[in-house]
Amino acid sequence: GGLDVPRVLLLPSAGMGHLIPFVRLAAALTARRIDVTVLAACSTVSAAESRLLSSLPSDLLLDFPIAPLDASLFPPSSDPFFLRMEGLRRSAHLLQPFLSASFSSPISALIVDISAASSFIPAAAAANIPCFVLFTSSAAMLALCSASPFLSLSSSEIDIAGVLKIPNYCLPPPLHDPNHLFTTQFVENGRALGLASGILVNTFPSLEPEVLFALNSGKVVAGLPPVFAVGPLPPARKMPTSLSPAIQWLDKQQERSVMYVSFGSRTMMSSAQMRELGAGLEMSGCKFLWVVKSTKVDRDEKGDIDEFVGKGYVRRVEGRGLVVKEWVEQEVVLSHRAVAGFLSHCGWNSVTEAAAAGVRVLAWPRMGDQRVNAEVVARNGLGLWPSEWVWEAEEGLVVGEEISKKVREVIEDKRLVETVVTVAAEAAAAIADDGSAQKSFALF
Ligand code: BUP
Secondary structure, rough: OOOOEEEEEEEOOOHHHHHHHHHHHHHHHHHOOOOOEEEEEOOOOOHHHHHHHHHOOOEEEEEOOOOOOOOOOOOOOOHHHHHHHHHHHHOOHHHHHHHHHOOOOOOOOOEHHHHHHHHHHHHHHHHOOOOOEOOOOHHHHHHHHHHHHHHOOOOOOEEEOOOOOEEEOOHHHHHHOOOOHHHHHHHHHHHHEEEEEEEEEOOOOOHHHHHHHHHOOOOOOOOOOEEOOOOOOOOOOOOOOOOHHHHHHHHHHOOOOEEEEEEOOOOOOOHHHHHHHHHHHHHHHEEEEEEEEOOHHHHHHOOOOHHHOOOOHHHHHOOEEEEEEOOOHHHHHOOOOOOOEEOOOHHHEEEEEEEEHEEEEOOOOOOOOHHHHHHHHHHOOEOOOOOOHHHHHHHHOOOOOHHHHHHHHOOOOOOOOHHHHHHHHHHHOOOOOOHHHHHHHHOO
């Protein structure tokens, strides 16, 4: 084998929110002269994942097998991303045979997605391979996950080591049910973290200082392995060959005038809520670029935009707003000079991209880890989080007037303009040559 060149295997789980940070990590490790192979199930859940995998150099990628799930335990009607994650988690017995069939030289380390940690950490140990975890959300969520085996998740406020207080309504909703499969997985994966060789997380110290310090000083969980803040992971840059309609439209807009609206790759919105959002954006008088998603899985996306946002809407707002349903290059959008704000679901990748680009966030978290992430956004002055929207959405709808008011607030708030500049400077310092990410990679 190559003398002294470490070989690291990366094992991402399902969904763009997981695959993208792994691809970025692969680029970051390759740049540090590590021999990287991404093990990924090439029959993906979404078309976006397939496109991303096929854009990778072929020698970077190996197709990892997934064992079929028992349909009586996991009804095929469940969330397909969730089913795939569970499928991967239950495929750890395939690791050792797969590695002996695929590699003749020794493996230095495996980095596995948090959602498959509980099975792959022991499987890697059995194969004598040091196992690290990439935690694909915030350090705040990492603290919650690693402490979850020792917490009562039903208390009204969850106090983690006195440094992080999570109000109960901010928990990922399934965690309210101790018997939910998500809860079992979350707690099992959290418990397994103690057995990992280390944990990589896509954040940076100035964004989550207290939590990172607490994680690394044994305050959250005694004996937790080292936590490496390697973020914000820069996009694995490849310039677009042809400019998308969204970028061409942005090119024609004034500096810092546009609100970018997107709820991530797997969060859909009801048609009634979409219409309120459409009305709100129109009322705000701001320019906007809105990525509409009406289904969880992009392959199922059919029909006209008009069907979701209302007949005549797209034409009516023409010139002021562009509504698209295709994938946009979000990191290019966020760093475009015309973009001022981001109405976001607060998926963690989106938050780190907004932080790096210095774009103000209007947080509208909807599920999973998004409320915990929205708190990070609000705490750092990266944006505003109207948390009353949580209840308004639970009871019915967040109405257009309300949305319009908050959009204007984010666009006009002078203080936010200053705080996001600071956050962006800290993000840039974190990934500079002598920054925190470099130090974390060196330790790793
Ligand atoms: Br939609 C969309 N273009 O059109 P998150 C998303 N993205 O580049 P999610 C695009 O997908 P999880 C689009 O930049 C980010 O890197 C975006 O990840 C990119 O949310 C990623 O923000 C989305 O973490 O994932 O998709 O909901 O549920 O895992 O948080």
